[in-house]
Amino acid sequence: MADAEQRTADRVRVGLFENDRASKMLGMRILSVTPGSATLTMTIRDDMLNGHDTCHGGLITTLADSAFAFACNSYDELTVASGFSVDLLAPGRLNDVLTARCIEVSKGGRTGVYDAEITNQRGERIAMFRGRSYTMKGKPAVSAKDAG
Numbered sequence: 001m002a003d004a005e006q007r008t009a010d011r012v013r014v015g016l017f018e019n020d021r022a023s024k025m026l027g028m029r030i031l032s033v034t035p036g037s038a039t040l041t042m043t044i045r046d047d048m049l050n051g052h053d054t055c056h057g058g059l060i061t062t063l064a065d066s067a068f069a070f071a072c073n074s075y076d077e078l079t080v081a082s083g084f085s086v087d088l089l090a091p092g093r094l095n096d097v098l099t100a101r102c103i104e105v106s107k108g109g110r111t112g113v114y115d116a117e118i119t120n121q122r123g124e125r126i127a128m129f130r131g132r133s134y135t136m137k138g139k140p141a142v143s144a145k146d147a148g
Contacts, residue, residue: 005035009074013038015142016073023066026059030070036104038070044096055092057127064116064129067102071114072133073141082111084131090124097121100129110135 013033017023023040026048031039042063050056064086072079092098102116116129 005075008076009033009035012073012076012141013070016070020066020069022062026062028063028066031099033070033074035074036071036107037102038067038074039099039101040067040070041097041099044092044094044098046094049094052091053094055096055098057086057088060088060092060098060118060127061086061129063098063100064102064118064127065131067100067116068114068129068131068133071102071104071116072112072131072135076141078136078139078141079112079133080136082132082134084129086127086129088127090120090126092120092126098126102129102131105130107133110137 013030017030026042028040028042031041040063044055048055048059098118098120100116100118102114105113105115112133114131117125118127119125
């Protein structure tokens, strides 16, 4: 069963990323997607800096939100965010490589809770994210044509 679940997560990773223009535009890379979890990275570019020369908090949040999306859709059931909160703990700086690791905390019925930790290349914690999900039962996250 675990192999089948991982094959599903792999199919979702490919299908979702193919259509994820926002994550691609920000240069995100997917390191892994497993059932209920995902890890993505993003390198902070000059055009991501705010007026304080640090990464815009919304872009750090977007990285976490993308990891959340891959984690909660990994079962191939269409799942959307019903809300999230983020705590920005330290600044991201030019050329930092941020990693968002998102894991499933709870999933029951149509709702789920997921936590993501965002760190830089030195392992320093940059932000913490908690996402709440809502699953549309019976609808796939990716169609067969989107999954290659």
